[in-house]
Amino acid sequence: MKRDEAKLLVRRAREGDADAFVELMEQNKQSMYKAARAYLKREEDVADAISETILDCFEHMEELKEEQYFGTWLVRILINNCKNMLKRNGRMEYTDRPEIFERNISSEDEKTREFLAYLEPLDEDDRMLMILFYVWGFRTREIGEFLQVSEATVKSRLQRGRRKIKQAFFPTVV
Amino acid sequence: MKNTDRSERILTQELPIPAATEEKIQAAYDIVRARSRQRAGNGRANRRGMRPMRKVWAAGLAAALIAVSGLGVMAASGYFTKTVNQEEGNLTYTFDVDYELQPVEVQAVPRYLPEGMKEFEEGSGKYWTEEEYGHGISIFPISTLNLEAQKNMLDFQYVDRVEKTTIQGMEAHIVTYQEAEQHQRGKDVFLFNSDQGYVLWVFGDYNVPLEEVKKVAENLEITVKESSVGYEDMDEEPGKIDPEAQAAADAEFERLADQGVTMDQITKLGETLRLETGNEVTVEKAEVYDSLYEIPGYTEDGVYDMGRLEPWLNSDGTHKPYQRIYYHVNGEKEAEEQMQVKFLMVEAAMKQNIEPSADGTPLNASIVRMEKRADGTWNRIKGDYLPVPSENYYLQIDGGCFYMNAPENLEGSERAHSFFCKRLEQGETVTYTLIFAVDADLVENGQIQNAALHFAAAGDLLNQPEFCALGDLE
Numbered sequence: 197m198k199r200d201e202a203k204l205l206v207r208r209a210r211e212g213d214a215d216a217f218v219e220l221m222e223q224n225k226q227s228m229y230k231a232a233r234a235y236l237k238r239e240e241d242v243a244d245a246i247s248e249t250i251l252d253c254f255e256h257m258e259e260l261k262e263e264q265y266f267g268t269w270l271v272r273i274l275i276n277n278c279k280n281m282l283k284r285n286g287r288m289e290y291t292d293r294p295e296i297f298e299r300n301i302s303s304e305d306e307k308t309r310e311f312l313a314y315l316e317p318l319d320e321d322d323r324m325l326m327i328l329f330y331v332w333g334f335r336t337r338e339i340g341e342f343l344q345v346s347e348a349t350v351k352s353r354l355q356r357g358r359r360k361i362k363q364a365f366f367p368t369v370v
Numbered sequence: 371m372k373n374t375d376r377s378e379r380i381l382t383q384e385l386p387i388p389a390a391t392e393e394k395i396q397a398a399y400d401i402v403r404a405r406s407r408q409r410a411g412n413g414r415a416n417r418r419g420m421r422p423m424r425k426v427w428a429a430g431l432a433a434a435l436i437a438v439s440g441l442g443v444m445a446a447s448g449y450f451t452k453t454v455n456q457e458e459g460n461l462t463y464t465f466d467v468d469y470e471l472q473p474v475e476v477q478a479v480p481r482y483l484p485e486g487m488k489e490f491e492e493g494s495g496k497y498w499t500e501e502e503y504g505h506g507i508s509i510f511p512i513s514t515l516n517l518e519a520q521k522n523m524l525d526f527q528y529v530d531r532v533e534k535t536t537i538q539g540m541e542a543h544i545v546t547y548q549e550a551e552q553h554q555r556g557k558d559v560f561l562f563n564s565d566q567g568y569v570l571w572v573f574g575d576y577n578v579p580l581e582e583v584k585k586v587a588e589n590l591e592i593t594v595k596e597s598s599v600g601y602e603d604m605d606e607e608p609g610k611i612d613p614e615a616q617a618a619a620d621a622e623f624e625r626l627a628d629q630g631v632t633m634d635q636i637t638k639l640g641e642t643l644r645l646e647t648g649n650e651v652t653v654e655k656a657e658v659y660d661s662l663y664e665i666p667g668y669t670e671d672g673v674y675d676m677g678r679l680e681p682w683l684n685s686d687g688t689h690k691p692y693q694r695i696y697y698h699v700n701g702e703k704e705a706e707e708q709m710q711v712k713f714l715m716v717e718a719a720m721k722q723n724i725e726p727s728a729d730g731t732p733l734n735a736s737i738v739r740m741e742k743r744a745d746g747t748w749n750r751i752k753g754d755y756l757p758v759p760s761e762n763y764y765l766q767i768d769g770g771c772f773y774m775n776a777p778e779n780l781e782g783s784e785r786a787h788s789f790f791c792k793r794l795e796q797g798e799t800v801t802y803t804l805i806f807a808v809d810a811d812l813v814e815n816g817q818i819q820n821a822a823l824h825f826a827a828a829g830d831l832l833n834q835p836e837f838c839a840l841g842d843l844e
Contacts, residue, residue, distance in 0.1 A: 229391070
């Protein structure tokens with residue numbers, strides 16, 4: 197989607213246009229799904245986190261002042277909801293042991309299985325960084341602002357993330 | 371396939387969304403459409419007051435809503451409404467700004483400063499004493515324009531306590547931090563003025579008493595005037611980066627960081643390494659000692675900074691243990707252990723083959739930990755640990771040496787910049803001694819294991835991976 201089209205959709209959604217809002221959510225649905233899957237173990241939690249995010253966004257759309265920040269705003273709400281979902285379920289141990297380690301992925305689709313297995317070597321922060329960079333397409337500067345760290349830190353953590361993945365996938369090379 | 375291509379393919383490929391999840395998403399859309407119709411019927415003025423009917427699965431959202439929108443936390447009028455979210459050491463201020471009001475410019479000048487404290491540079495807002503570490507106070511005036519640049523959010527970690535009080539008639543928060551002494555964390559005083567549109571942040575470094583920081587905040591002279599800059603004037607994309615150039619720089623950094631070091635880039639003990647610069651260096655001896663005083667020829671004259679060494683020496687010349695902290699990738703402490711330290715004496719010879727520079731030839735070196743990779747090459751490794759900050763242990767900064775025998779540059783800036791340099795004639799060879807403090811886990815059977823020296827004369831570590839082994843590489 198072109199940047200200007202996205203801005204226009206955000207503006208219309210902010211003015212209360214439900215169709216524009218739904219279109220906006222549809223365009224971000226895949227990214228939301230991947231980010232939620234990277235956080236949450238149970239598919240029903242993923243569904244709840246996304247649904248709540250959709251309602252929260254609509255509820256607070258008029259508080260978004262700048263259209264270009266819609267992406268980071270949406271991700272922030274989604275991540276908050278994922279974290280709250282974990283807290284509500286009393287499962288805060290994800291930092292030390294990411295839930296995807298414990299996930300039973302036998303019934304997953306092959307692509308989903310590959311996606312989850314790929315992120316498995318990473319801790320929570322690095323997983324989210326890879327998601328923000330590759331899935332949401334944020335630039336390192338934007339990710340730095342989002343995570344409140346310097347751009348250099350984002351770059352080095354991205355490199356570390358790639359390296360960890362490489363080590364896990366190609367143990368004979370690294 | 372390159373790893374980055376693989377990342378891109380796996381992470382960007384479309385995942386099938388299960389039917390049950392899709393159903394819930396569609397149900398959320400139904401609620402959105404229903405609410406939109408309801409709003410249209412009620413008029414926009416009532417929007418904020420309306421609470422939607424939510425399905426059972428959307429219950430329990432209160433915490434997230436408070437974090438995001440600040441419902442019910444604080445009702446302030448004026449330039450902004452502030453939401454405070456404090457949870458498990460994290461403190462977040464979120465500001466809902468009224469963009470109808472023209473932002474202000476705010477200045478804050480301290481009419482009181484602790485004894486000996488002076489402004490570092492006029493207008494900088496940073497005030498220091500002559501003492502070396504942790505004695506500064508900084509004052510940050512934050513307007514709603516500055517808040518906008520921060521995405522209307524101020525975030526703090528490791529918060530221990532937030533004391534709410536009133537200073538100069540303003541709501542004030544005094545924030546102190548967990549394990550402040552050990553980790554040398556400072557303290558903050560925030561003054562919130564939503565009527566006039568600013569926040570004042572007074573930061574006191576770890577050696578400044580909290581009472582002094584409060585006193586500075588109580589005696590600020592504050593000047594407020596309307597800003598000539600509006601929200602609409604803010605640069606939409608400050609510091610825009612050329613994505614192609616960024617990708618190329620990323621790729622090059624990754625390539626250099628990932629490249630292994632082959633054995634022909636690591637010279638064995640006693641062999642001569644010809645540096646890219648043309649000079650030659652040979653590590654002739656590498657010996658580990660328990661006591662500094664056992665090292666032949668050691669004298670205090672060769673110590674770069676006795677202030678760093680002395681507090682860590684026992685009377686018999688052995689090194690006191692220091693406390694090592696391991697950090698998680700997100701910066702949180704993972705573990706702590708006491709680390710014993712030994713001394714490594716290196717005898718090296720440098721031959722000046724090229725025309726000498728006016729500053730002399732740097733003779734110092736740094737220790738680099740190495741690990742063998744599956745393909746037979748070696749990799750530099752850097753542990754995710756540091757000495758505990760409160761112990762002020764600086765003897766091993768970046769693996770560098772703290773001693774060189776017979777130094778020439780002993781005074782002032784020459785000492786600071788060129789202590790480890792010597793002026794050599796072209797063709798001259800100098801044999802000299804360096805001493806390092808080394809963690810005991812680098813030593814096995816009295817020998818340094820899996821570590822090498824990288825000489826300062828060799829240049830950049832990434833681009834010039836030229837090493838001299840200190841012992842066995844296994």
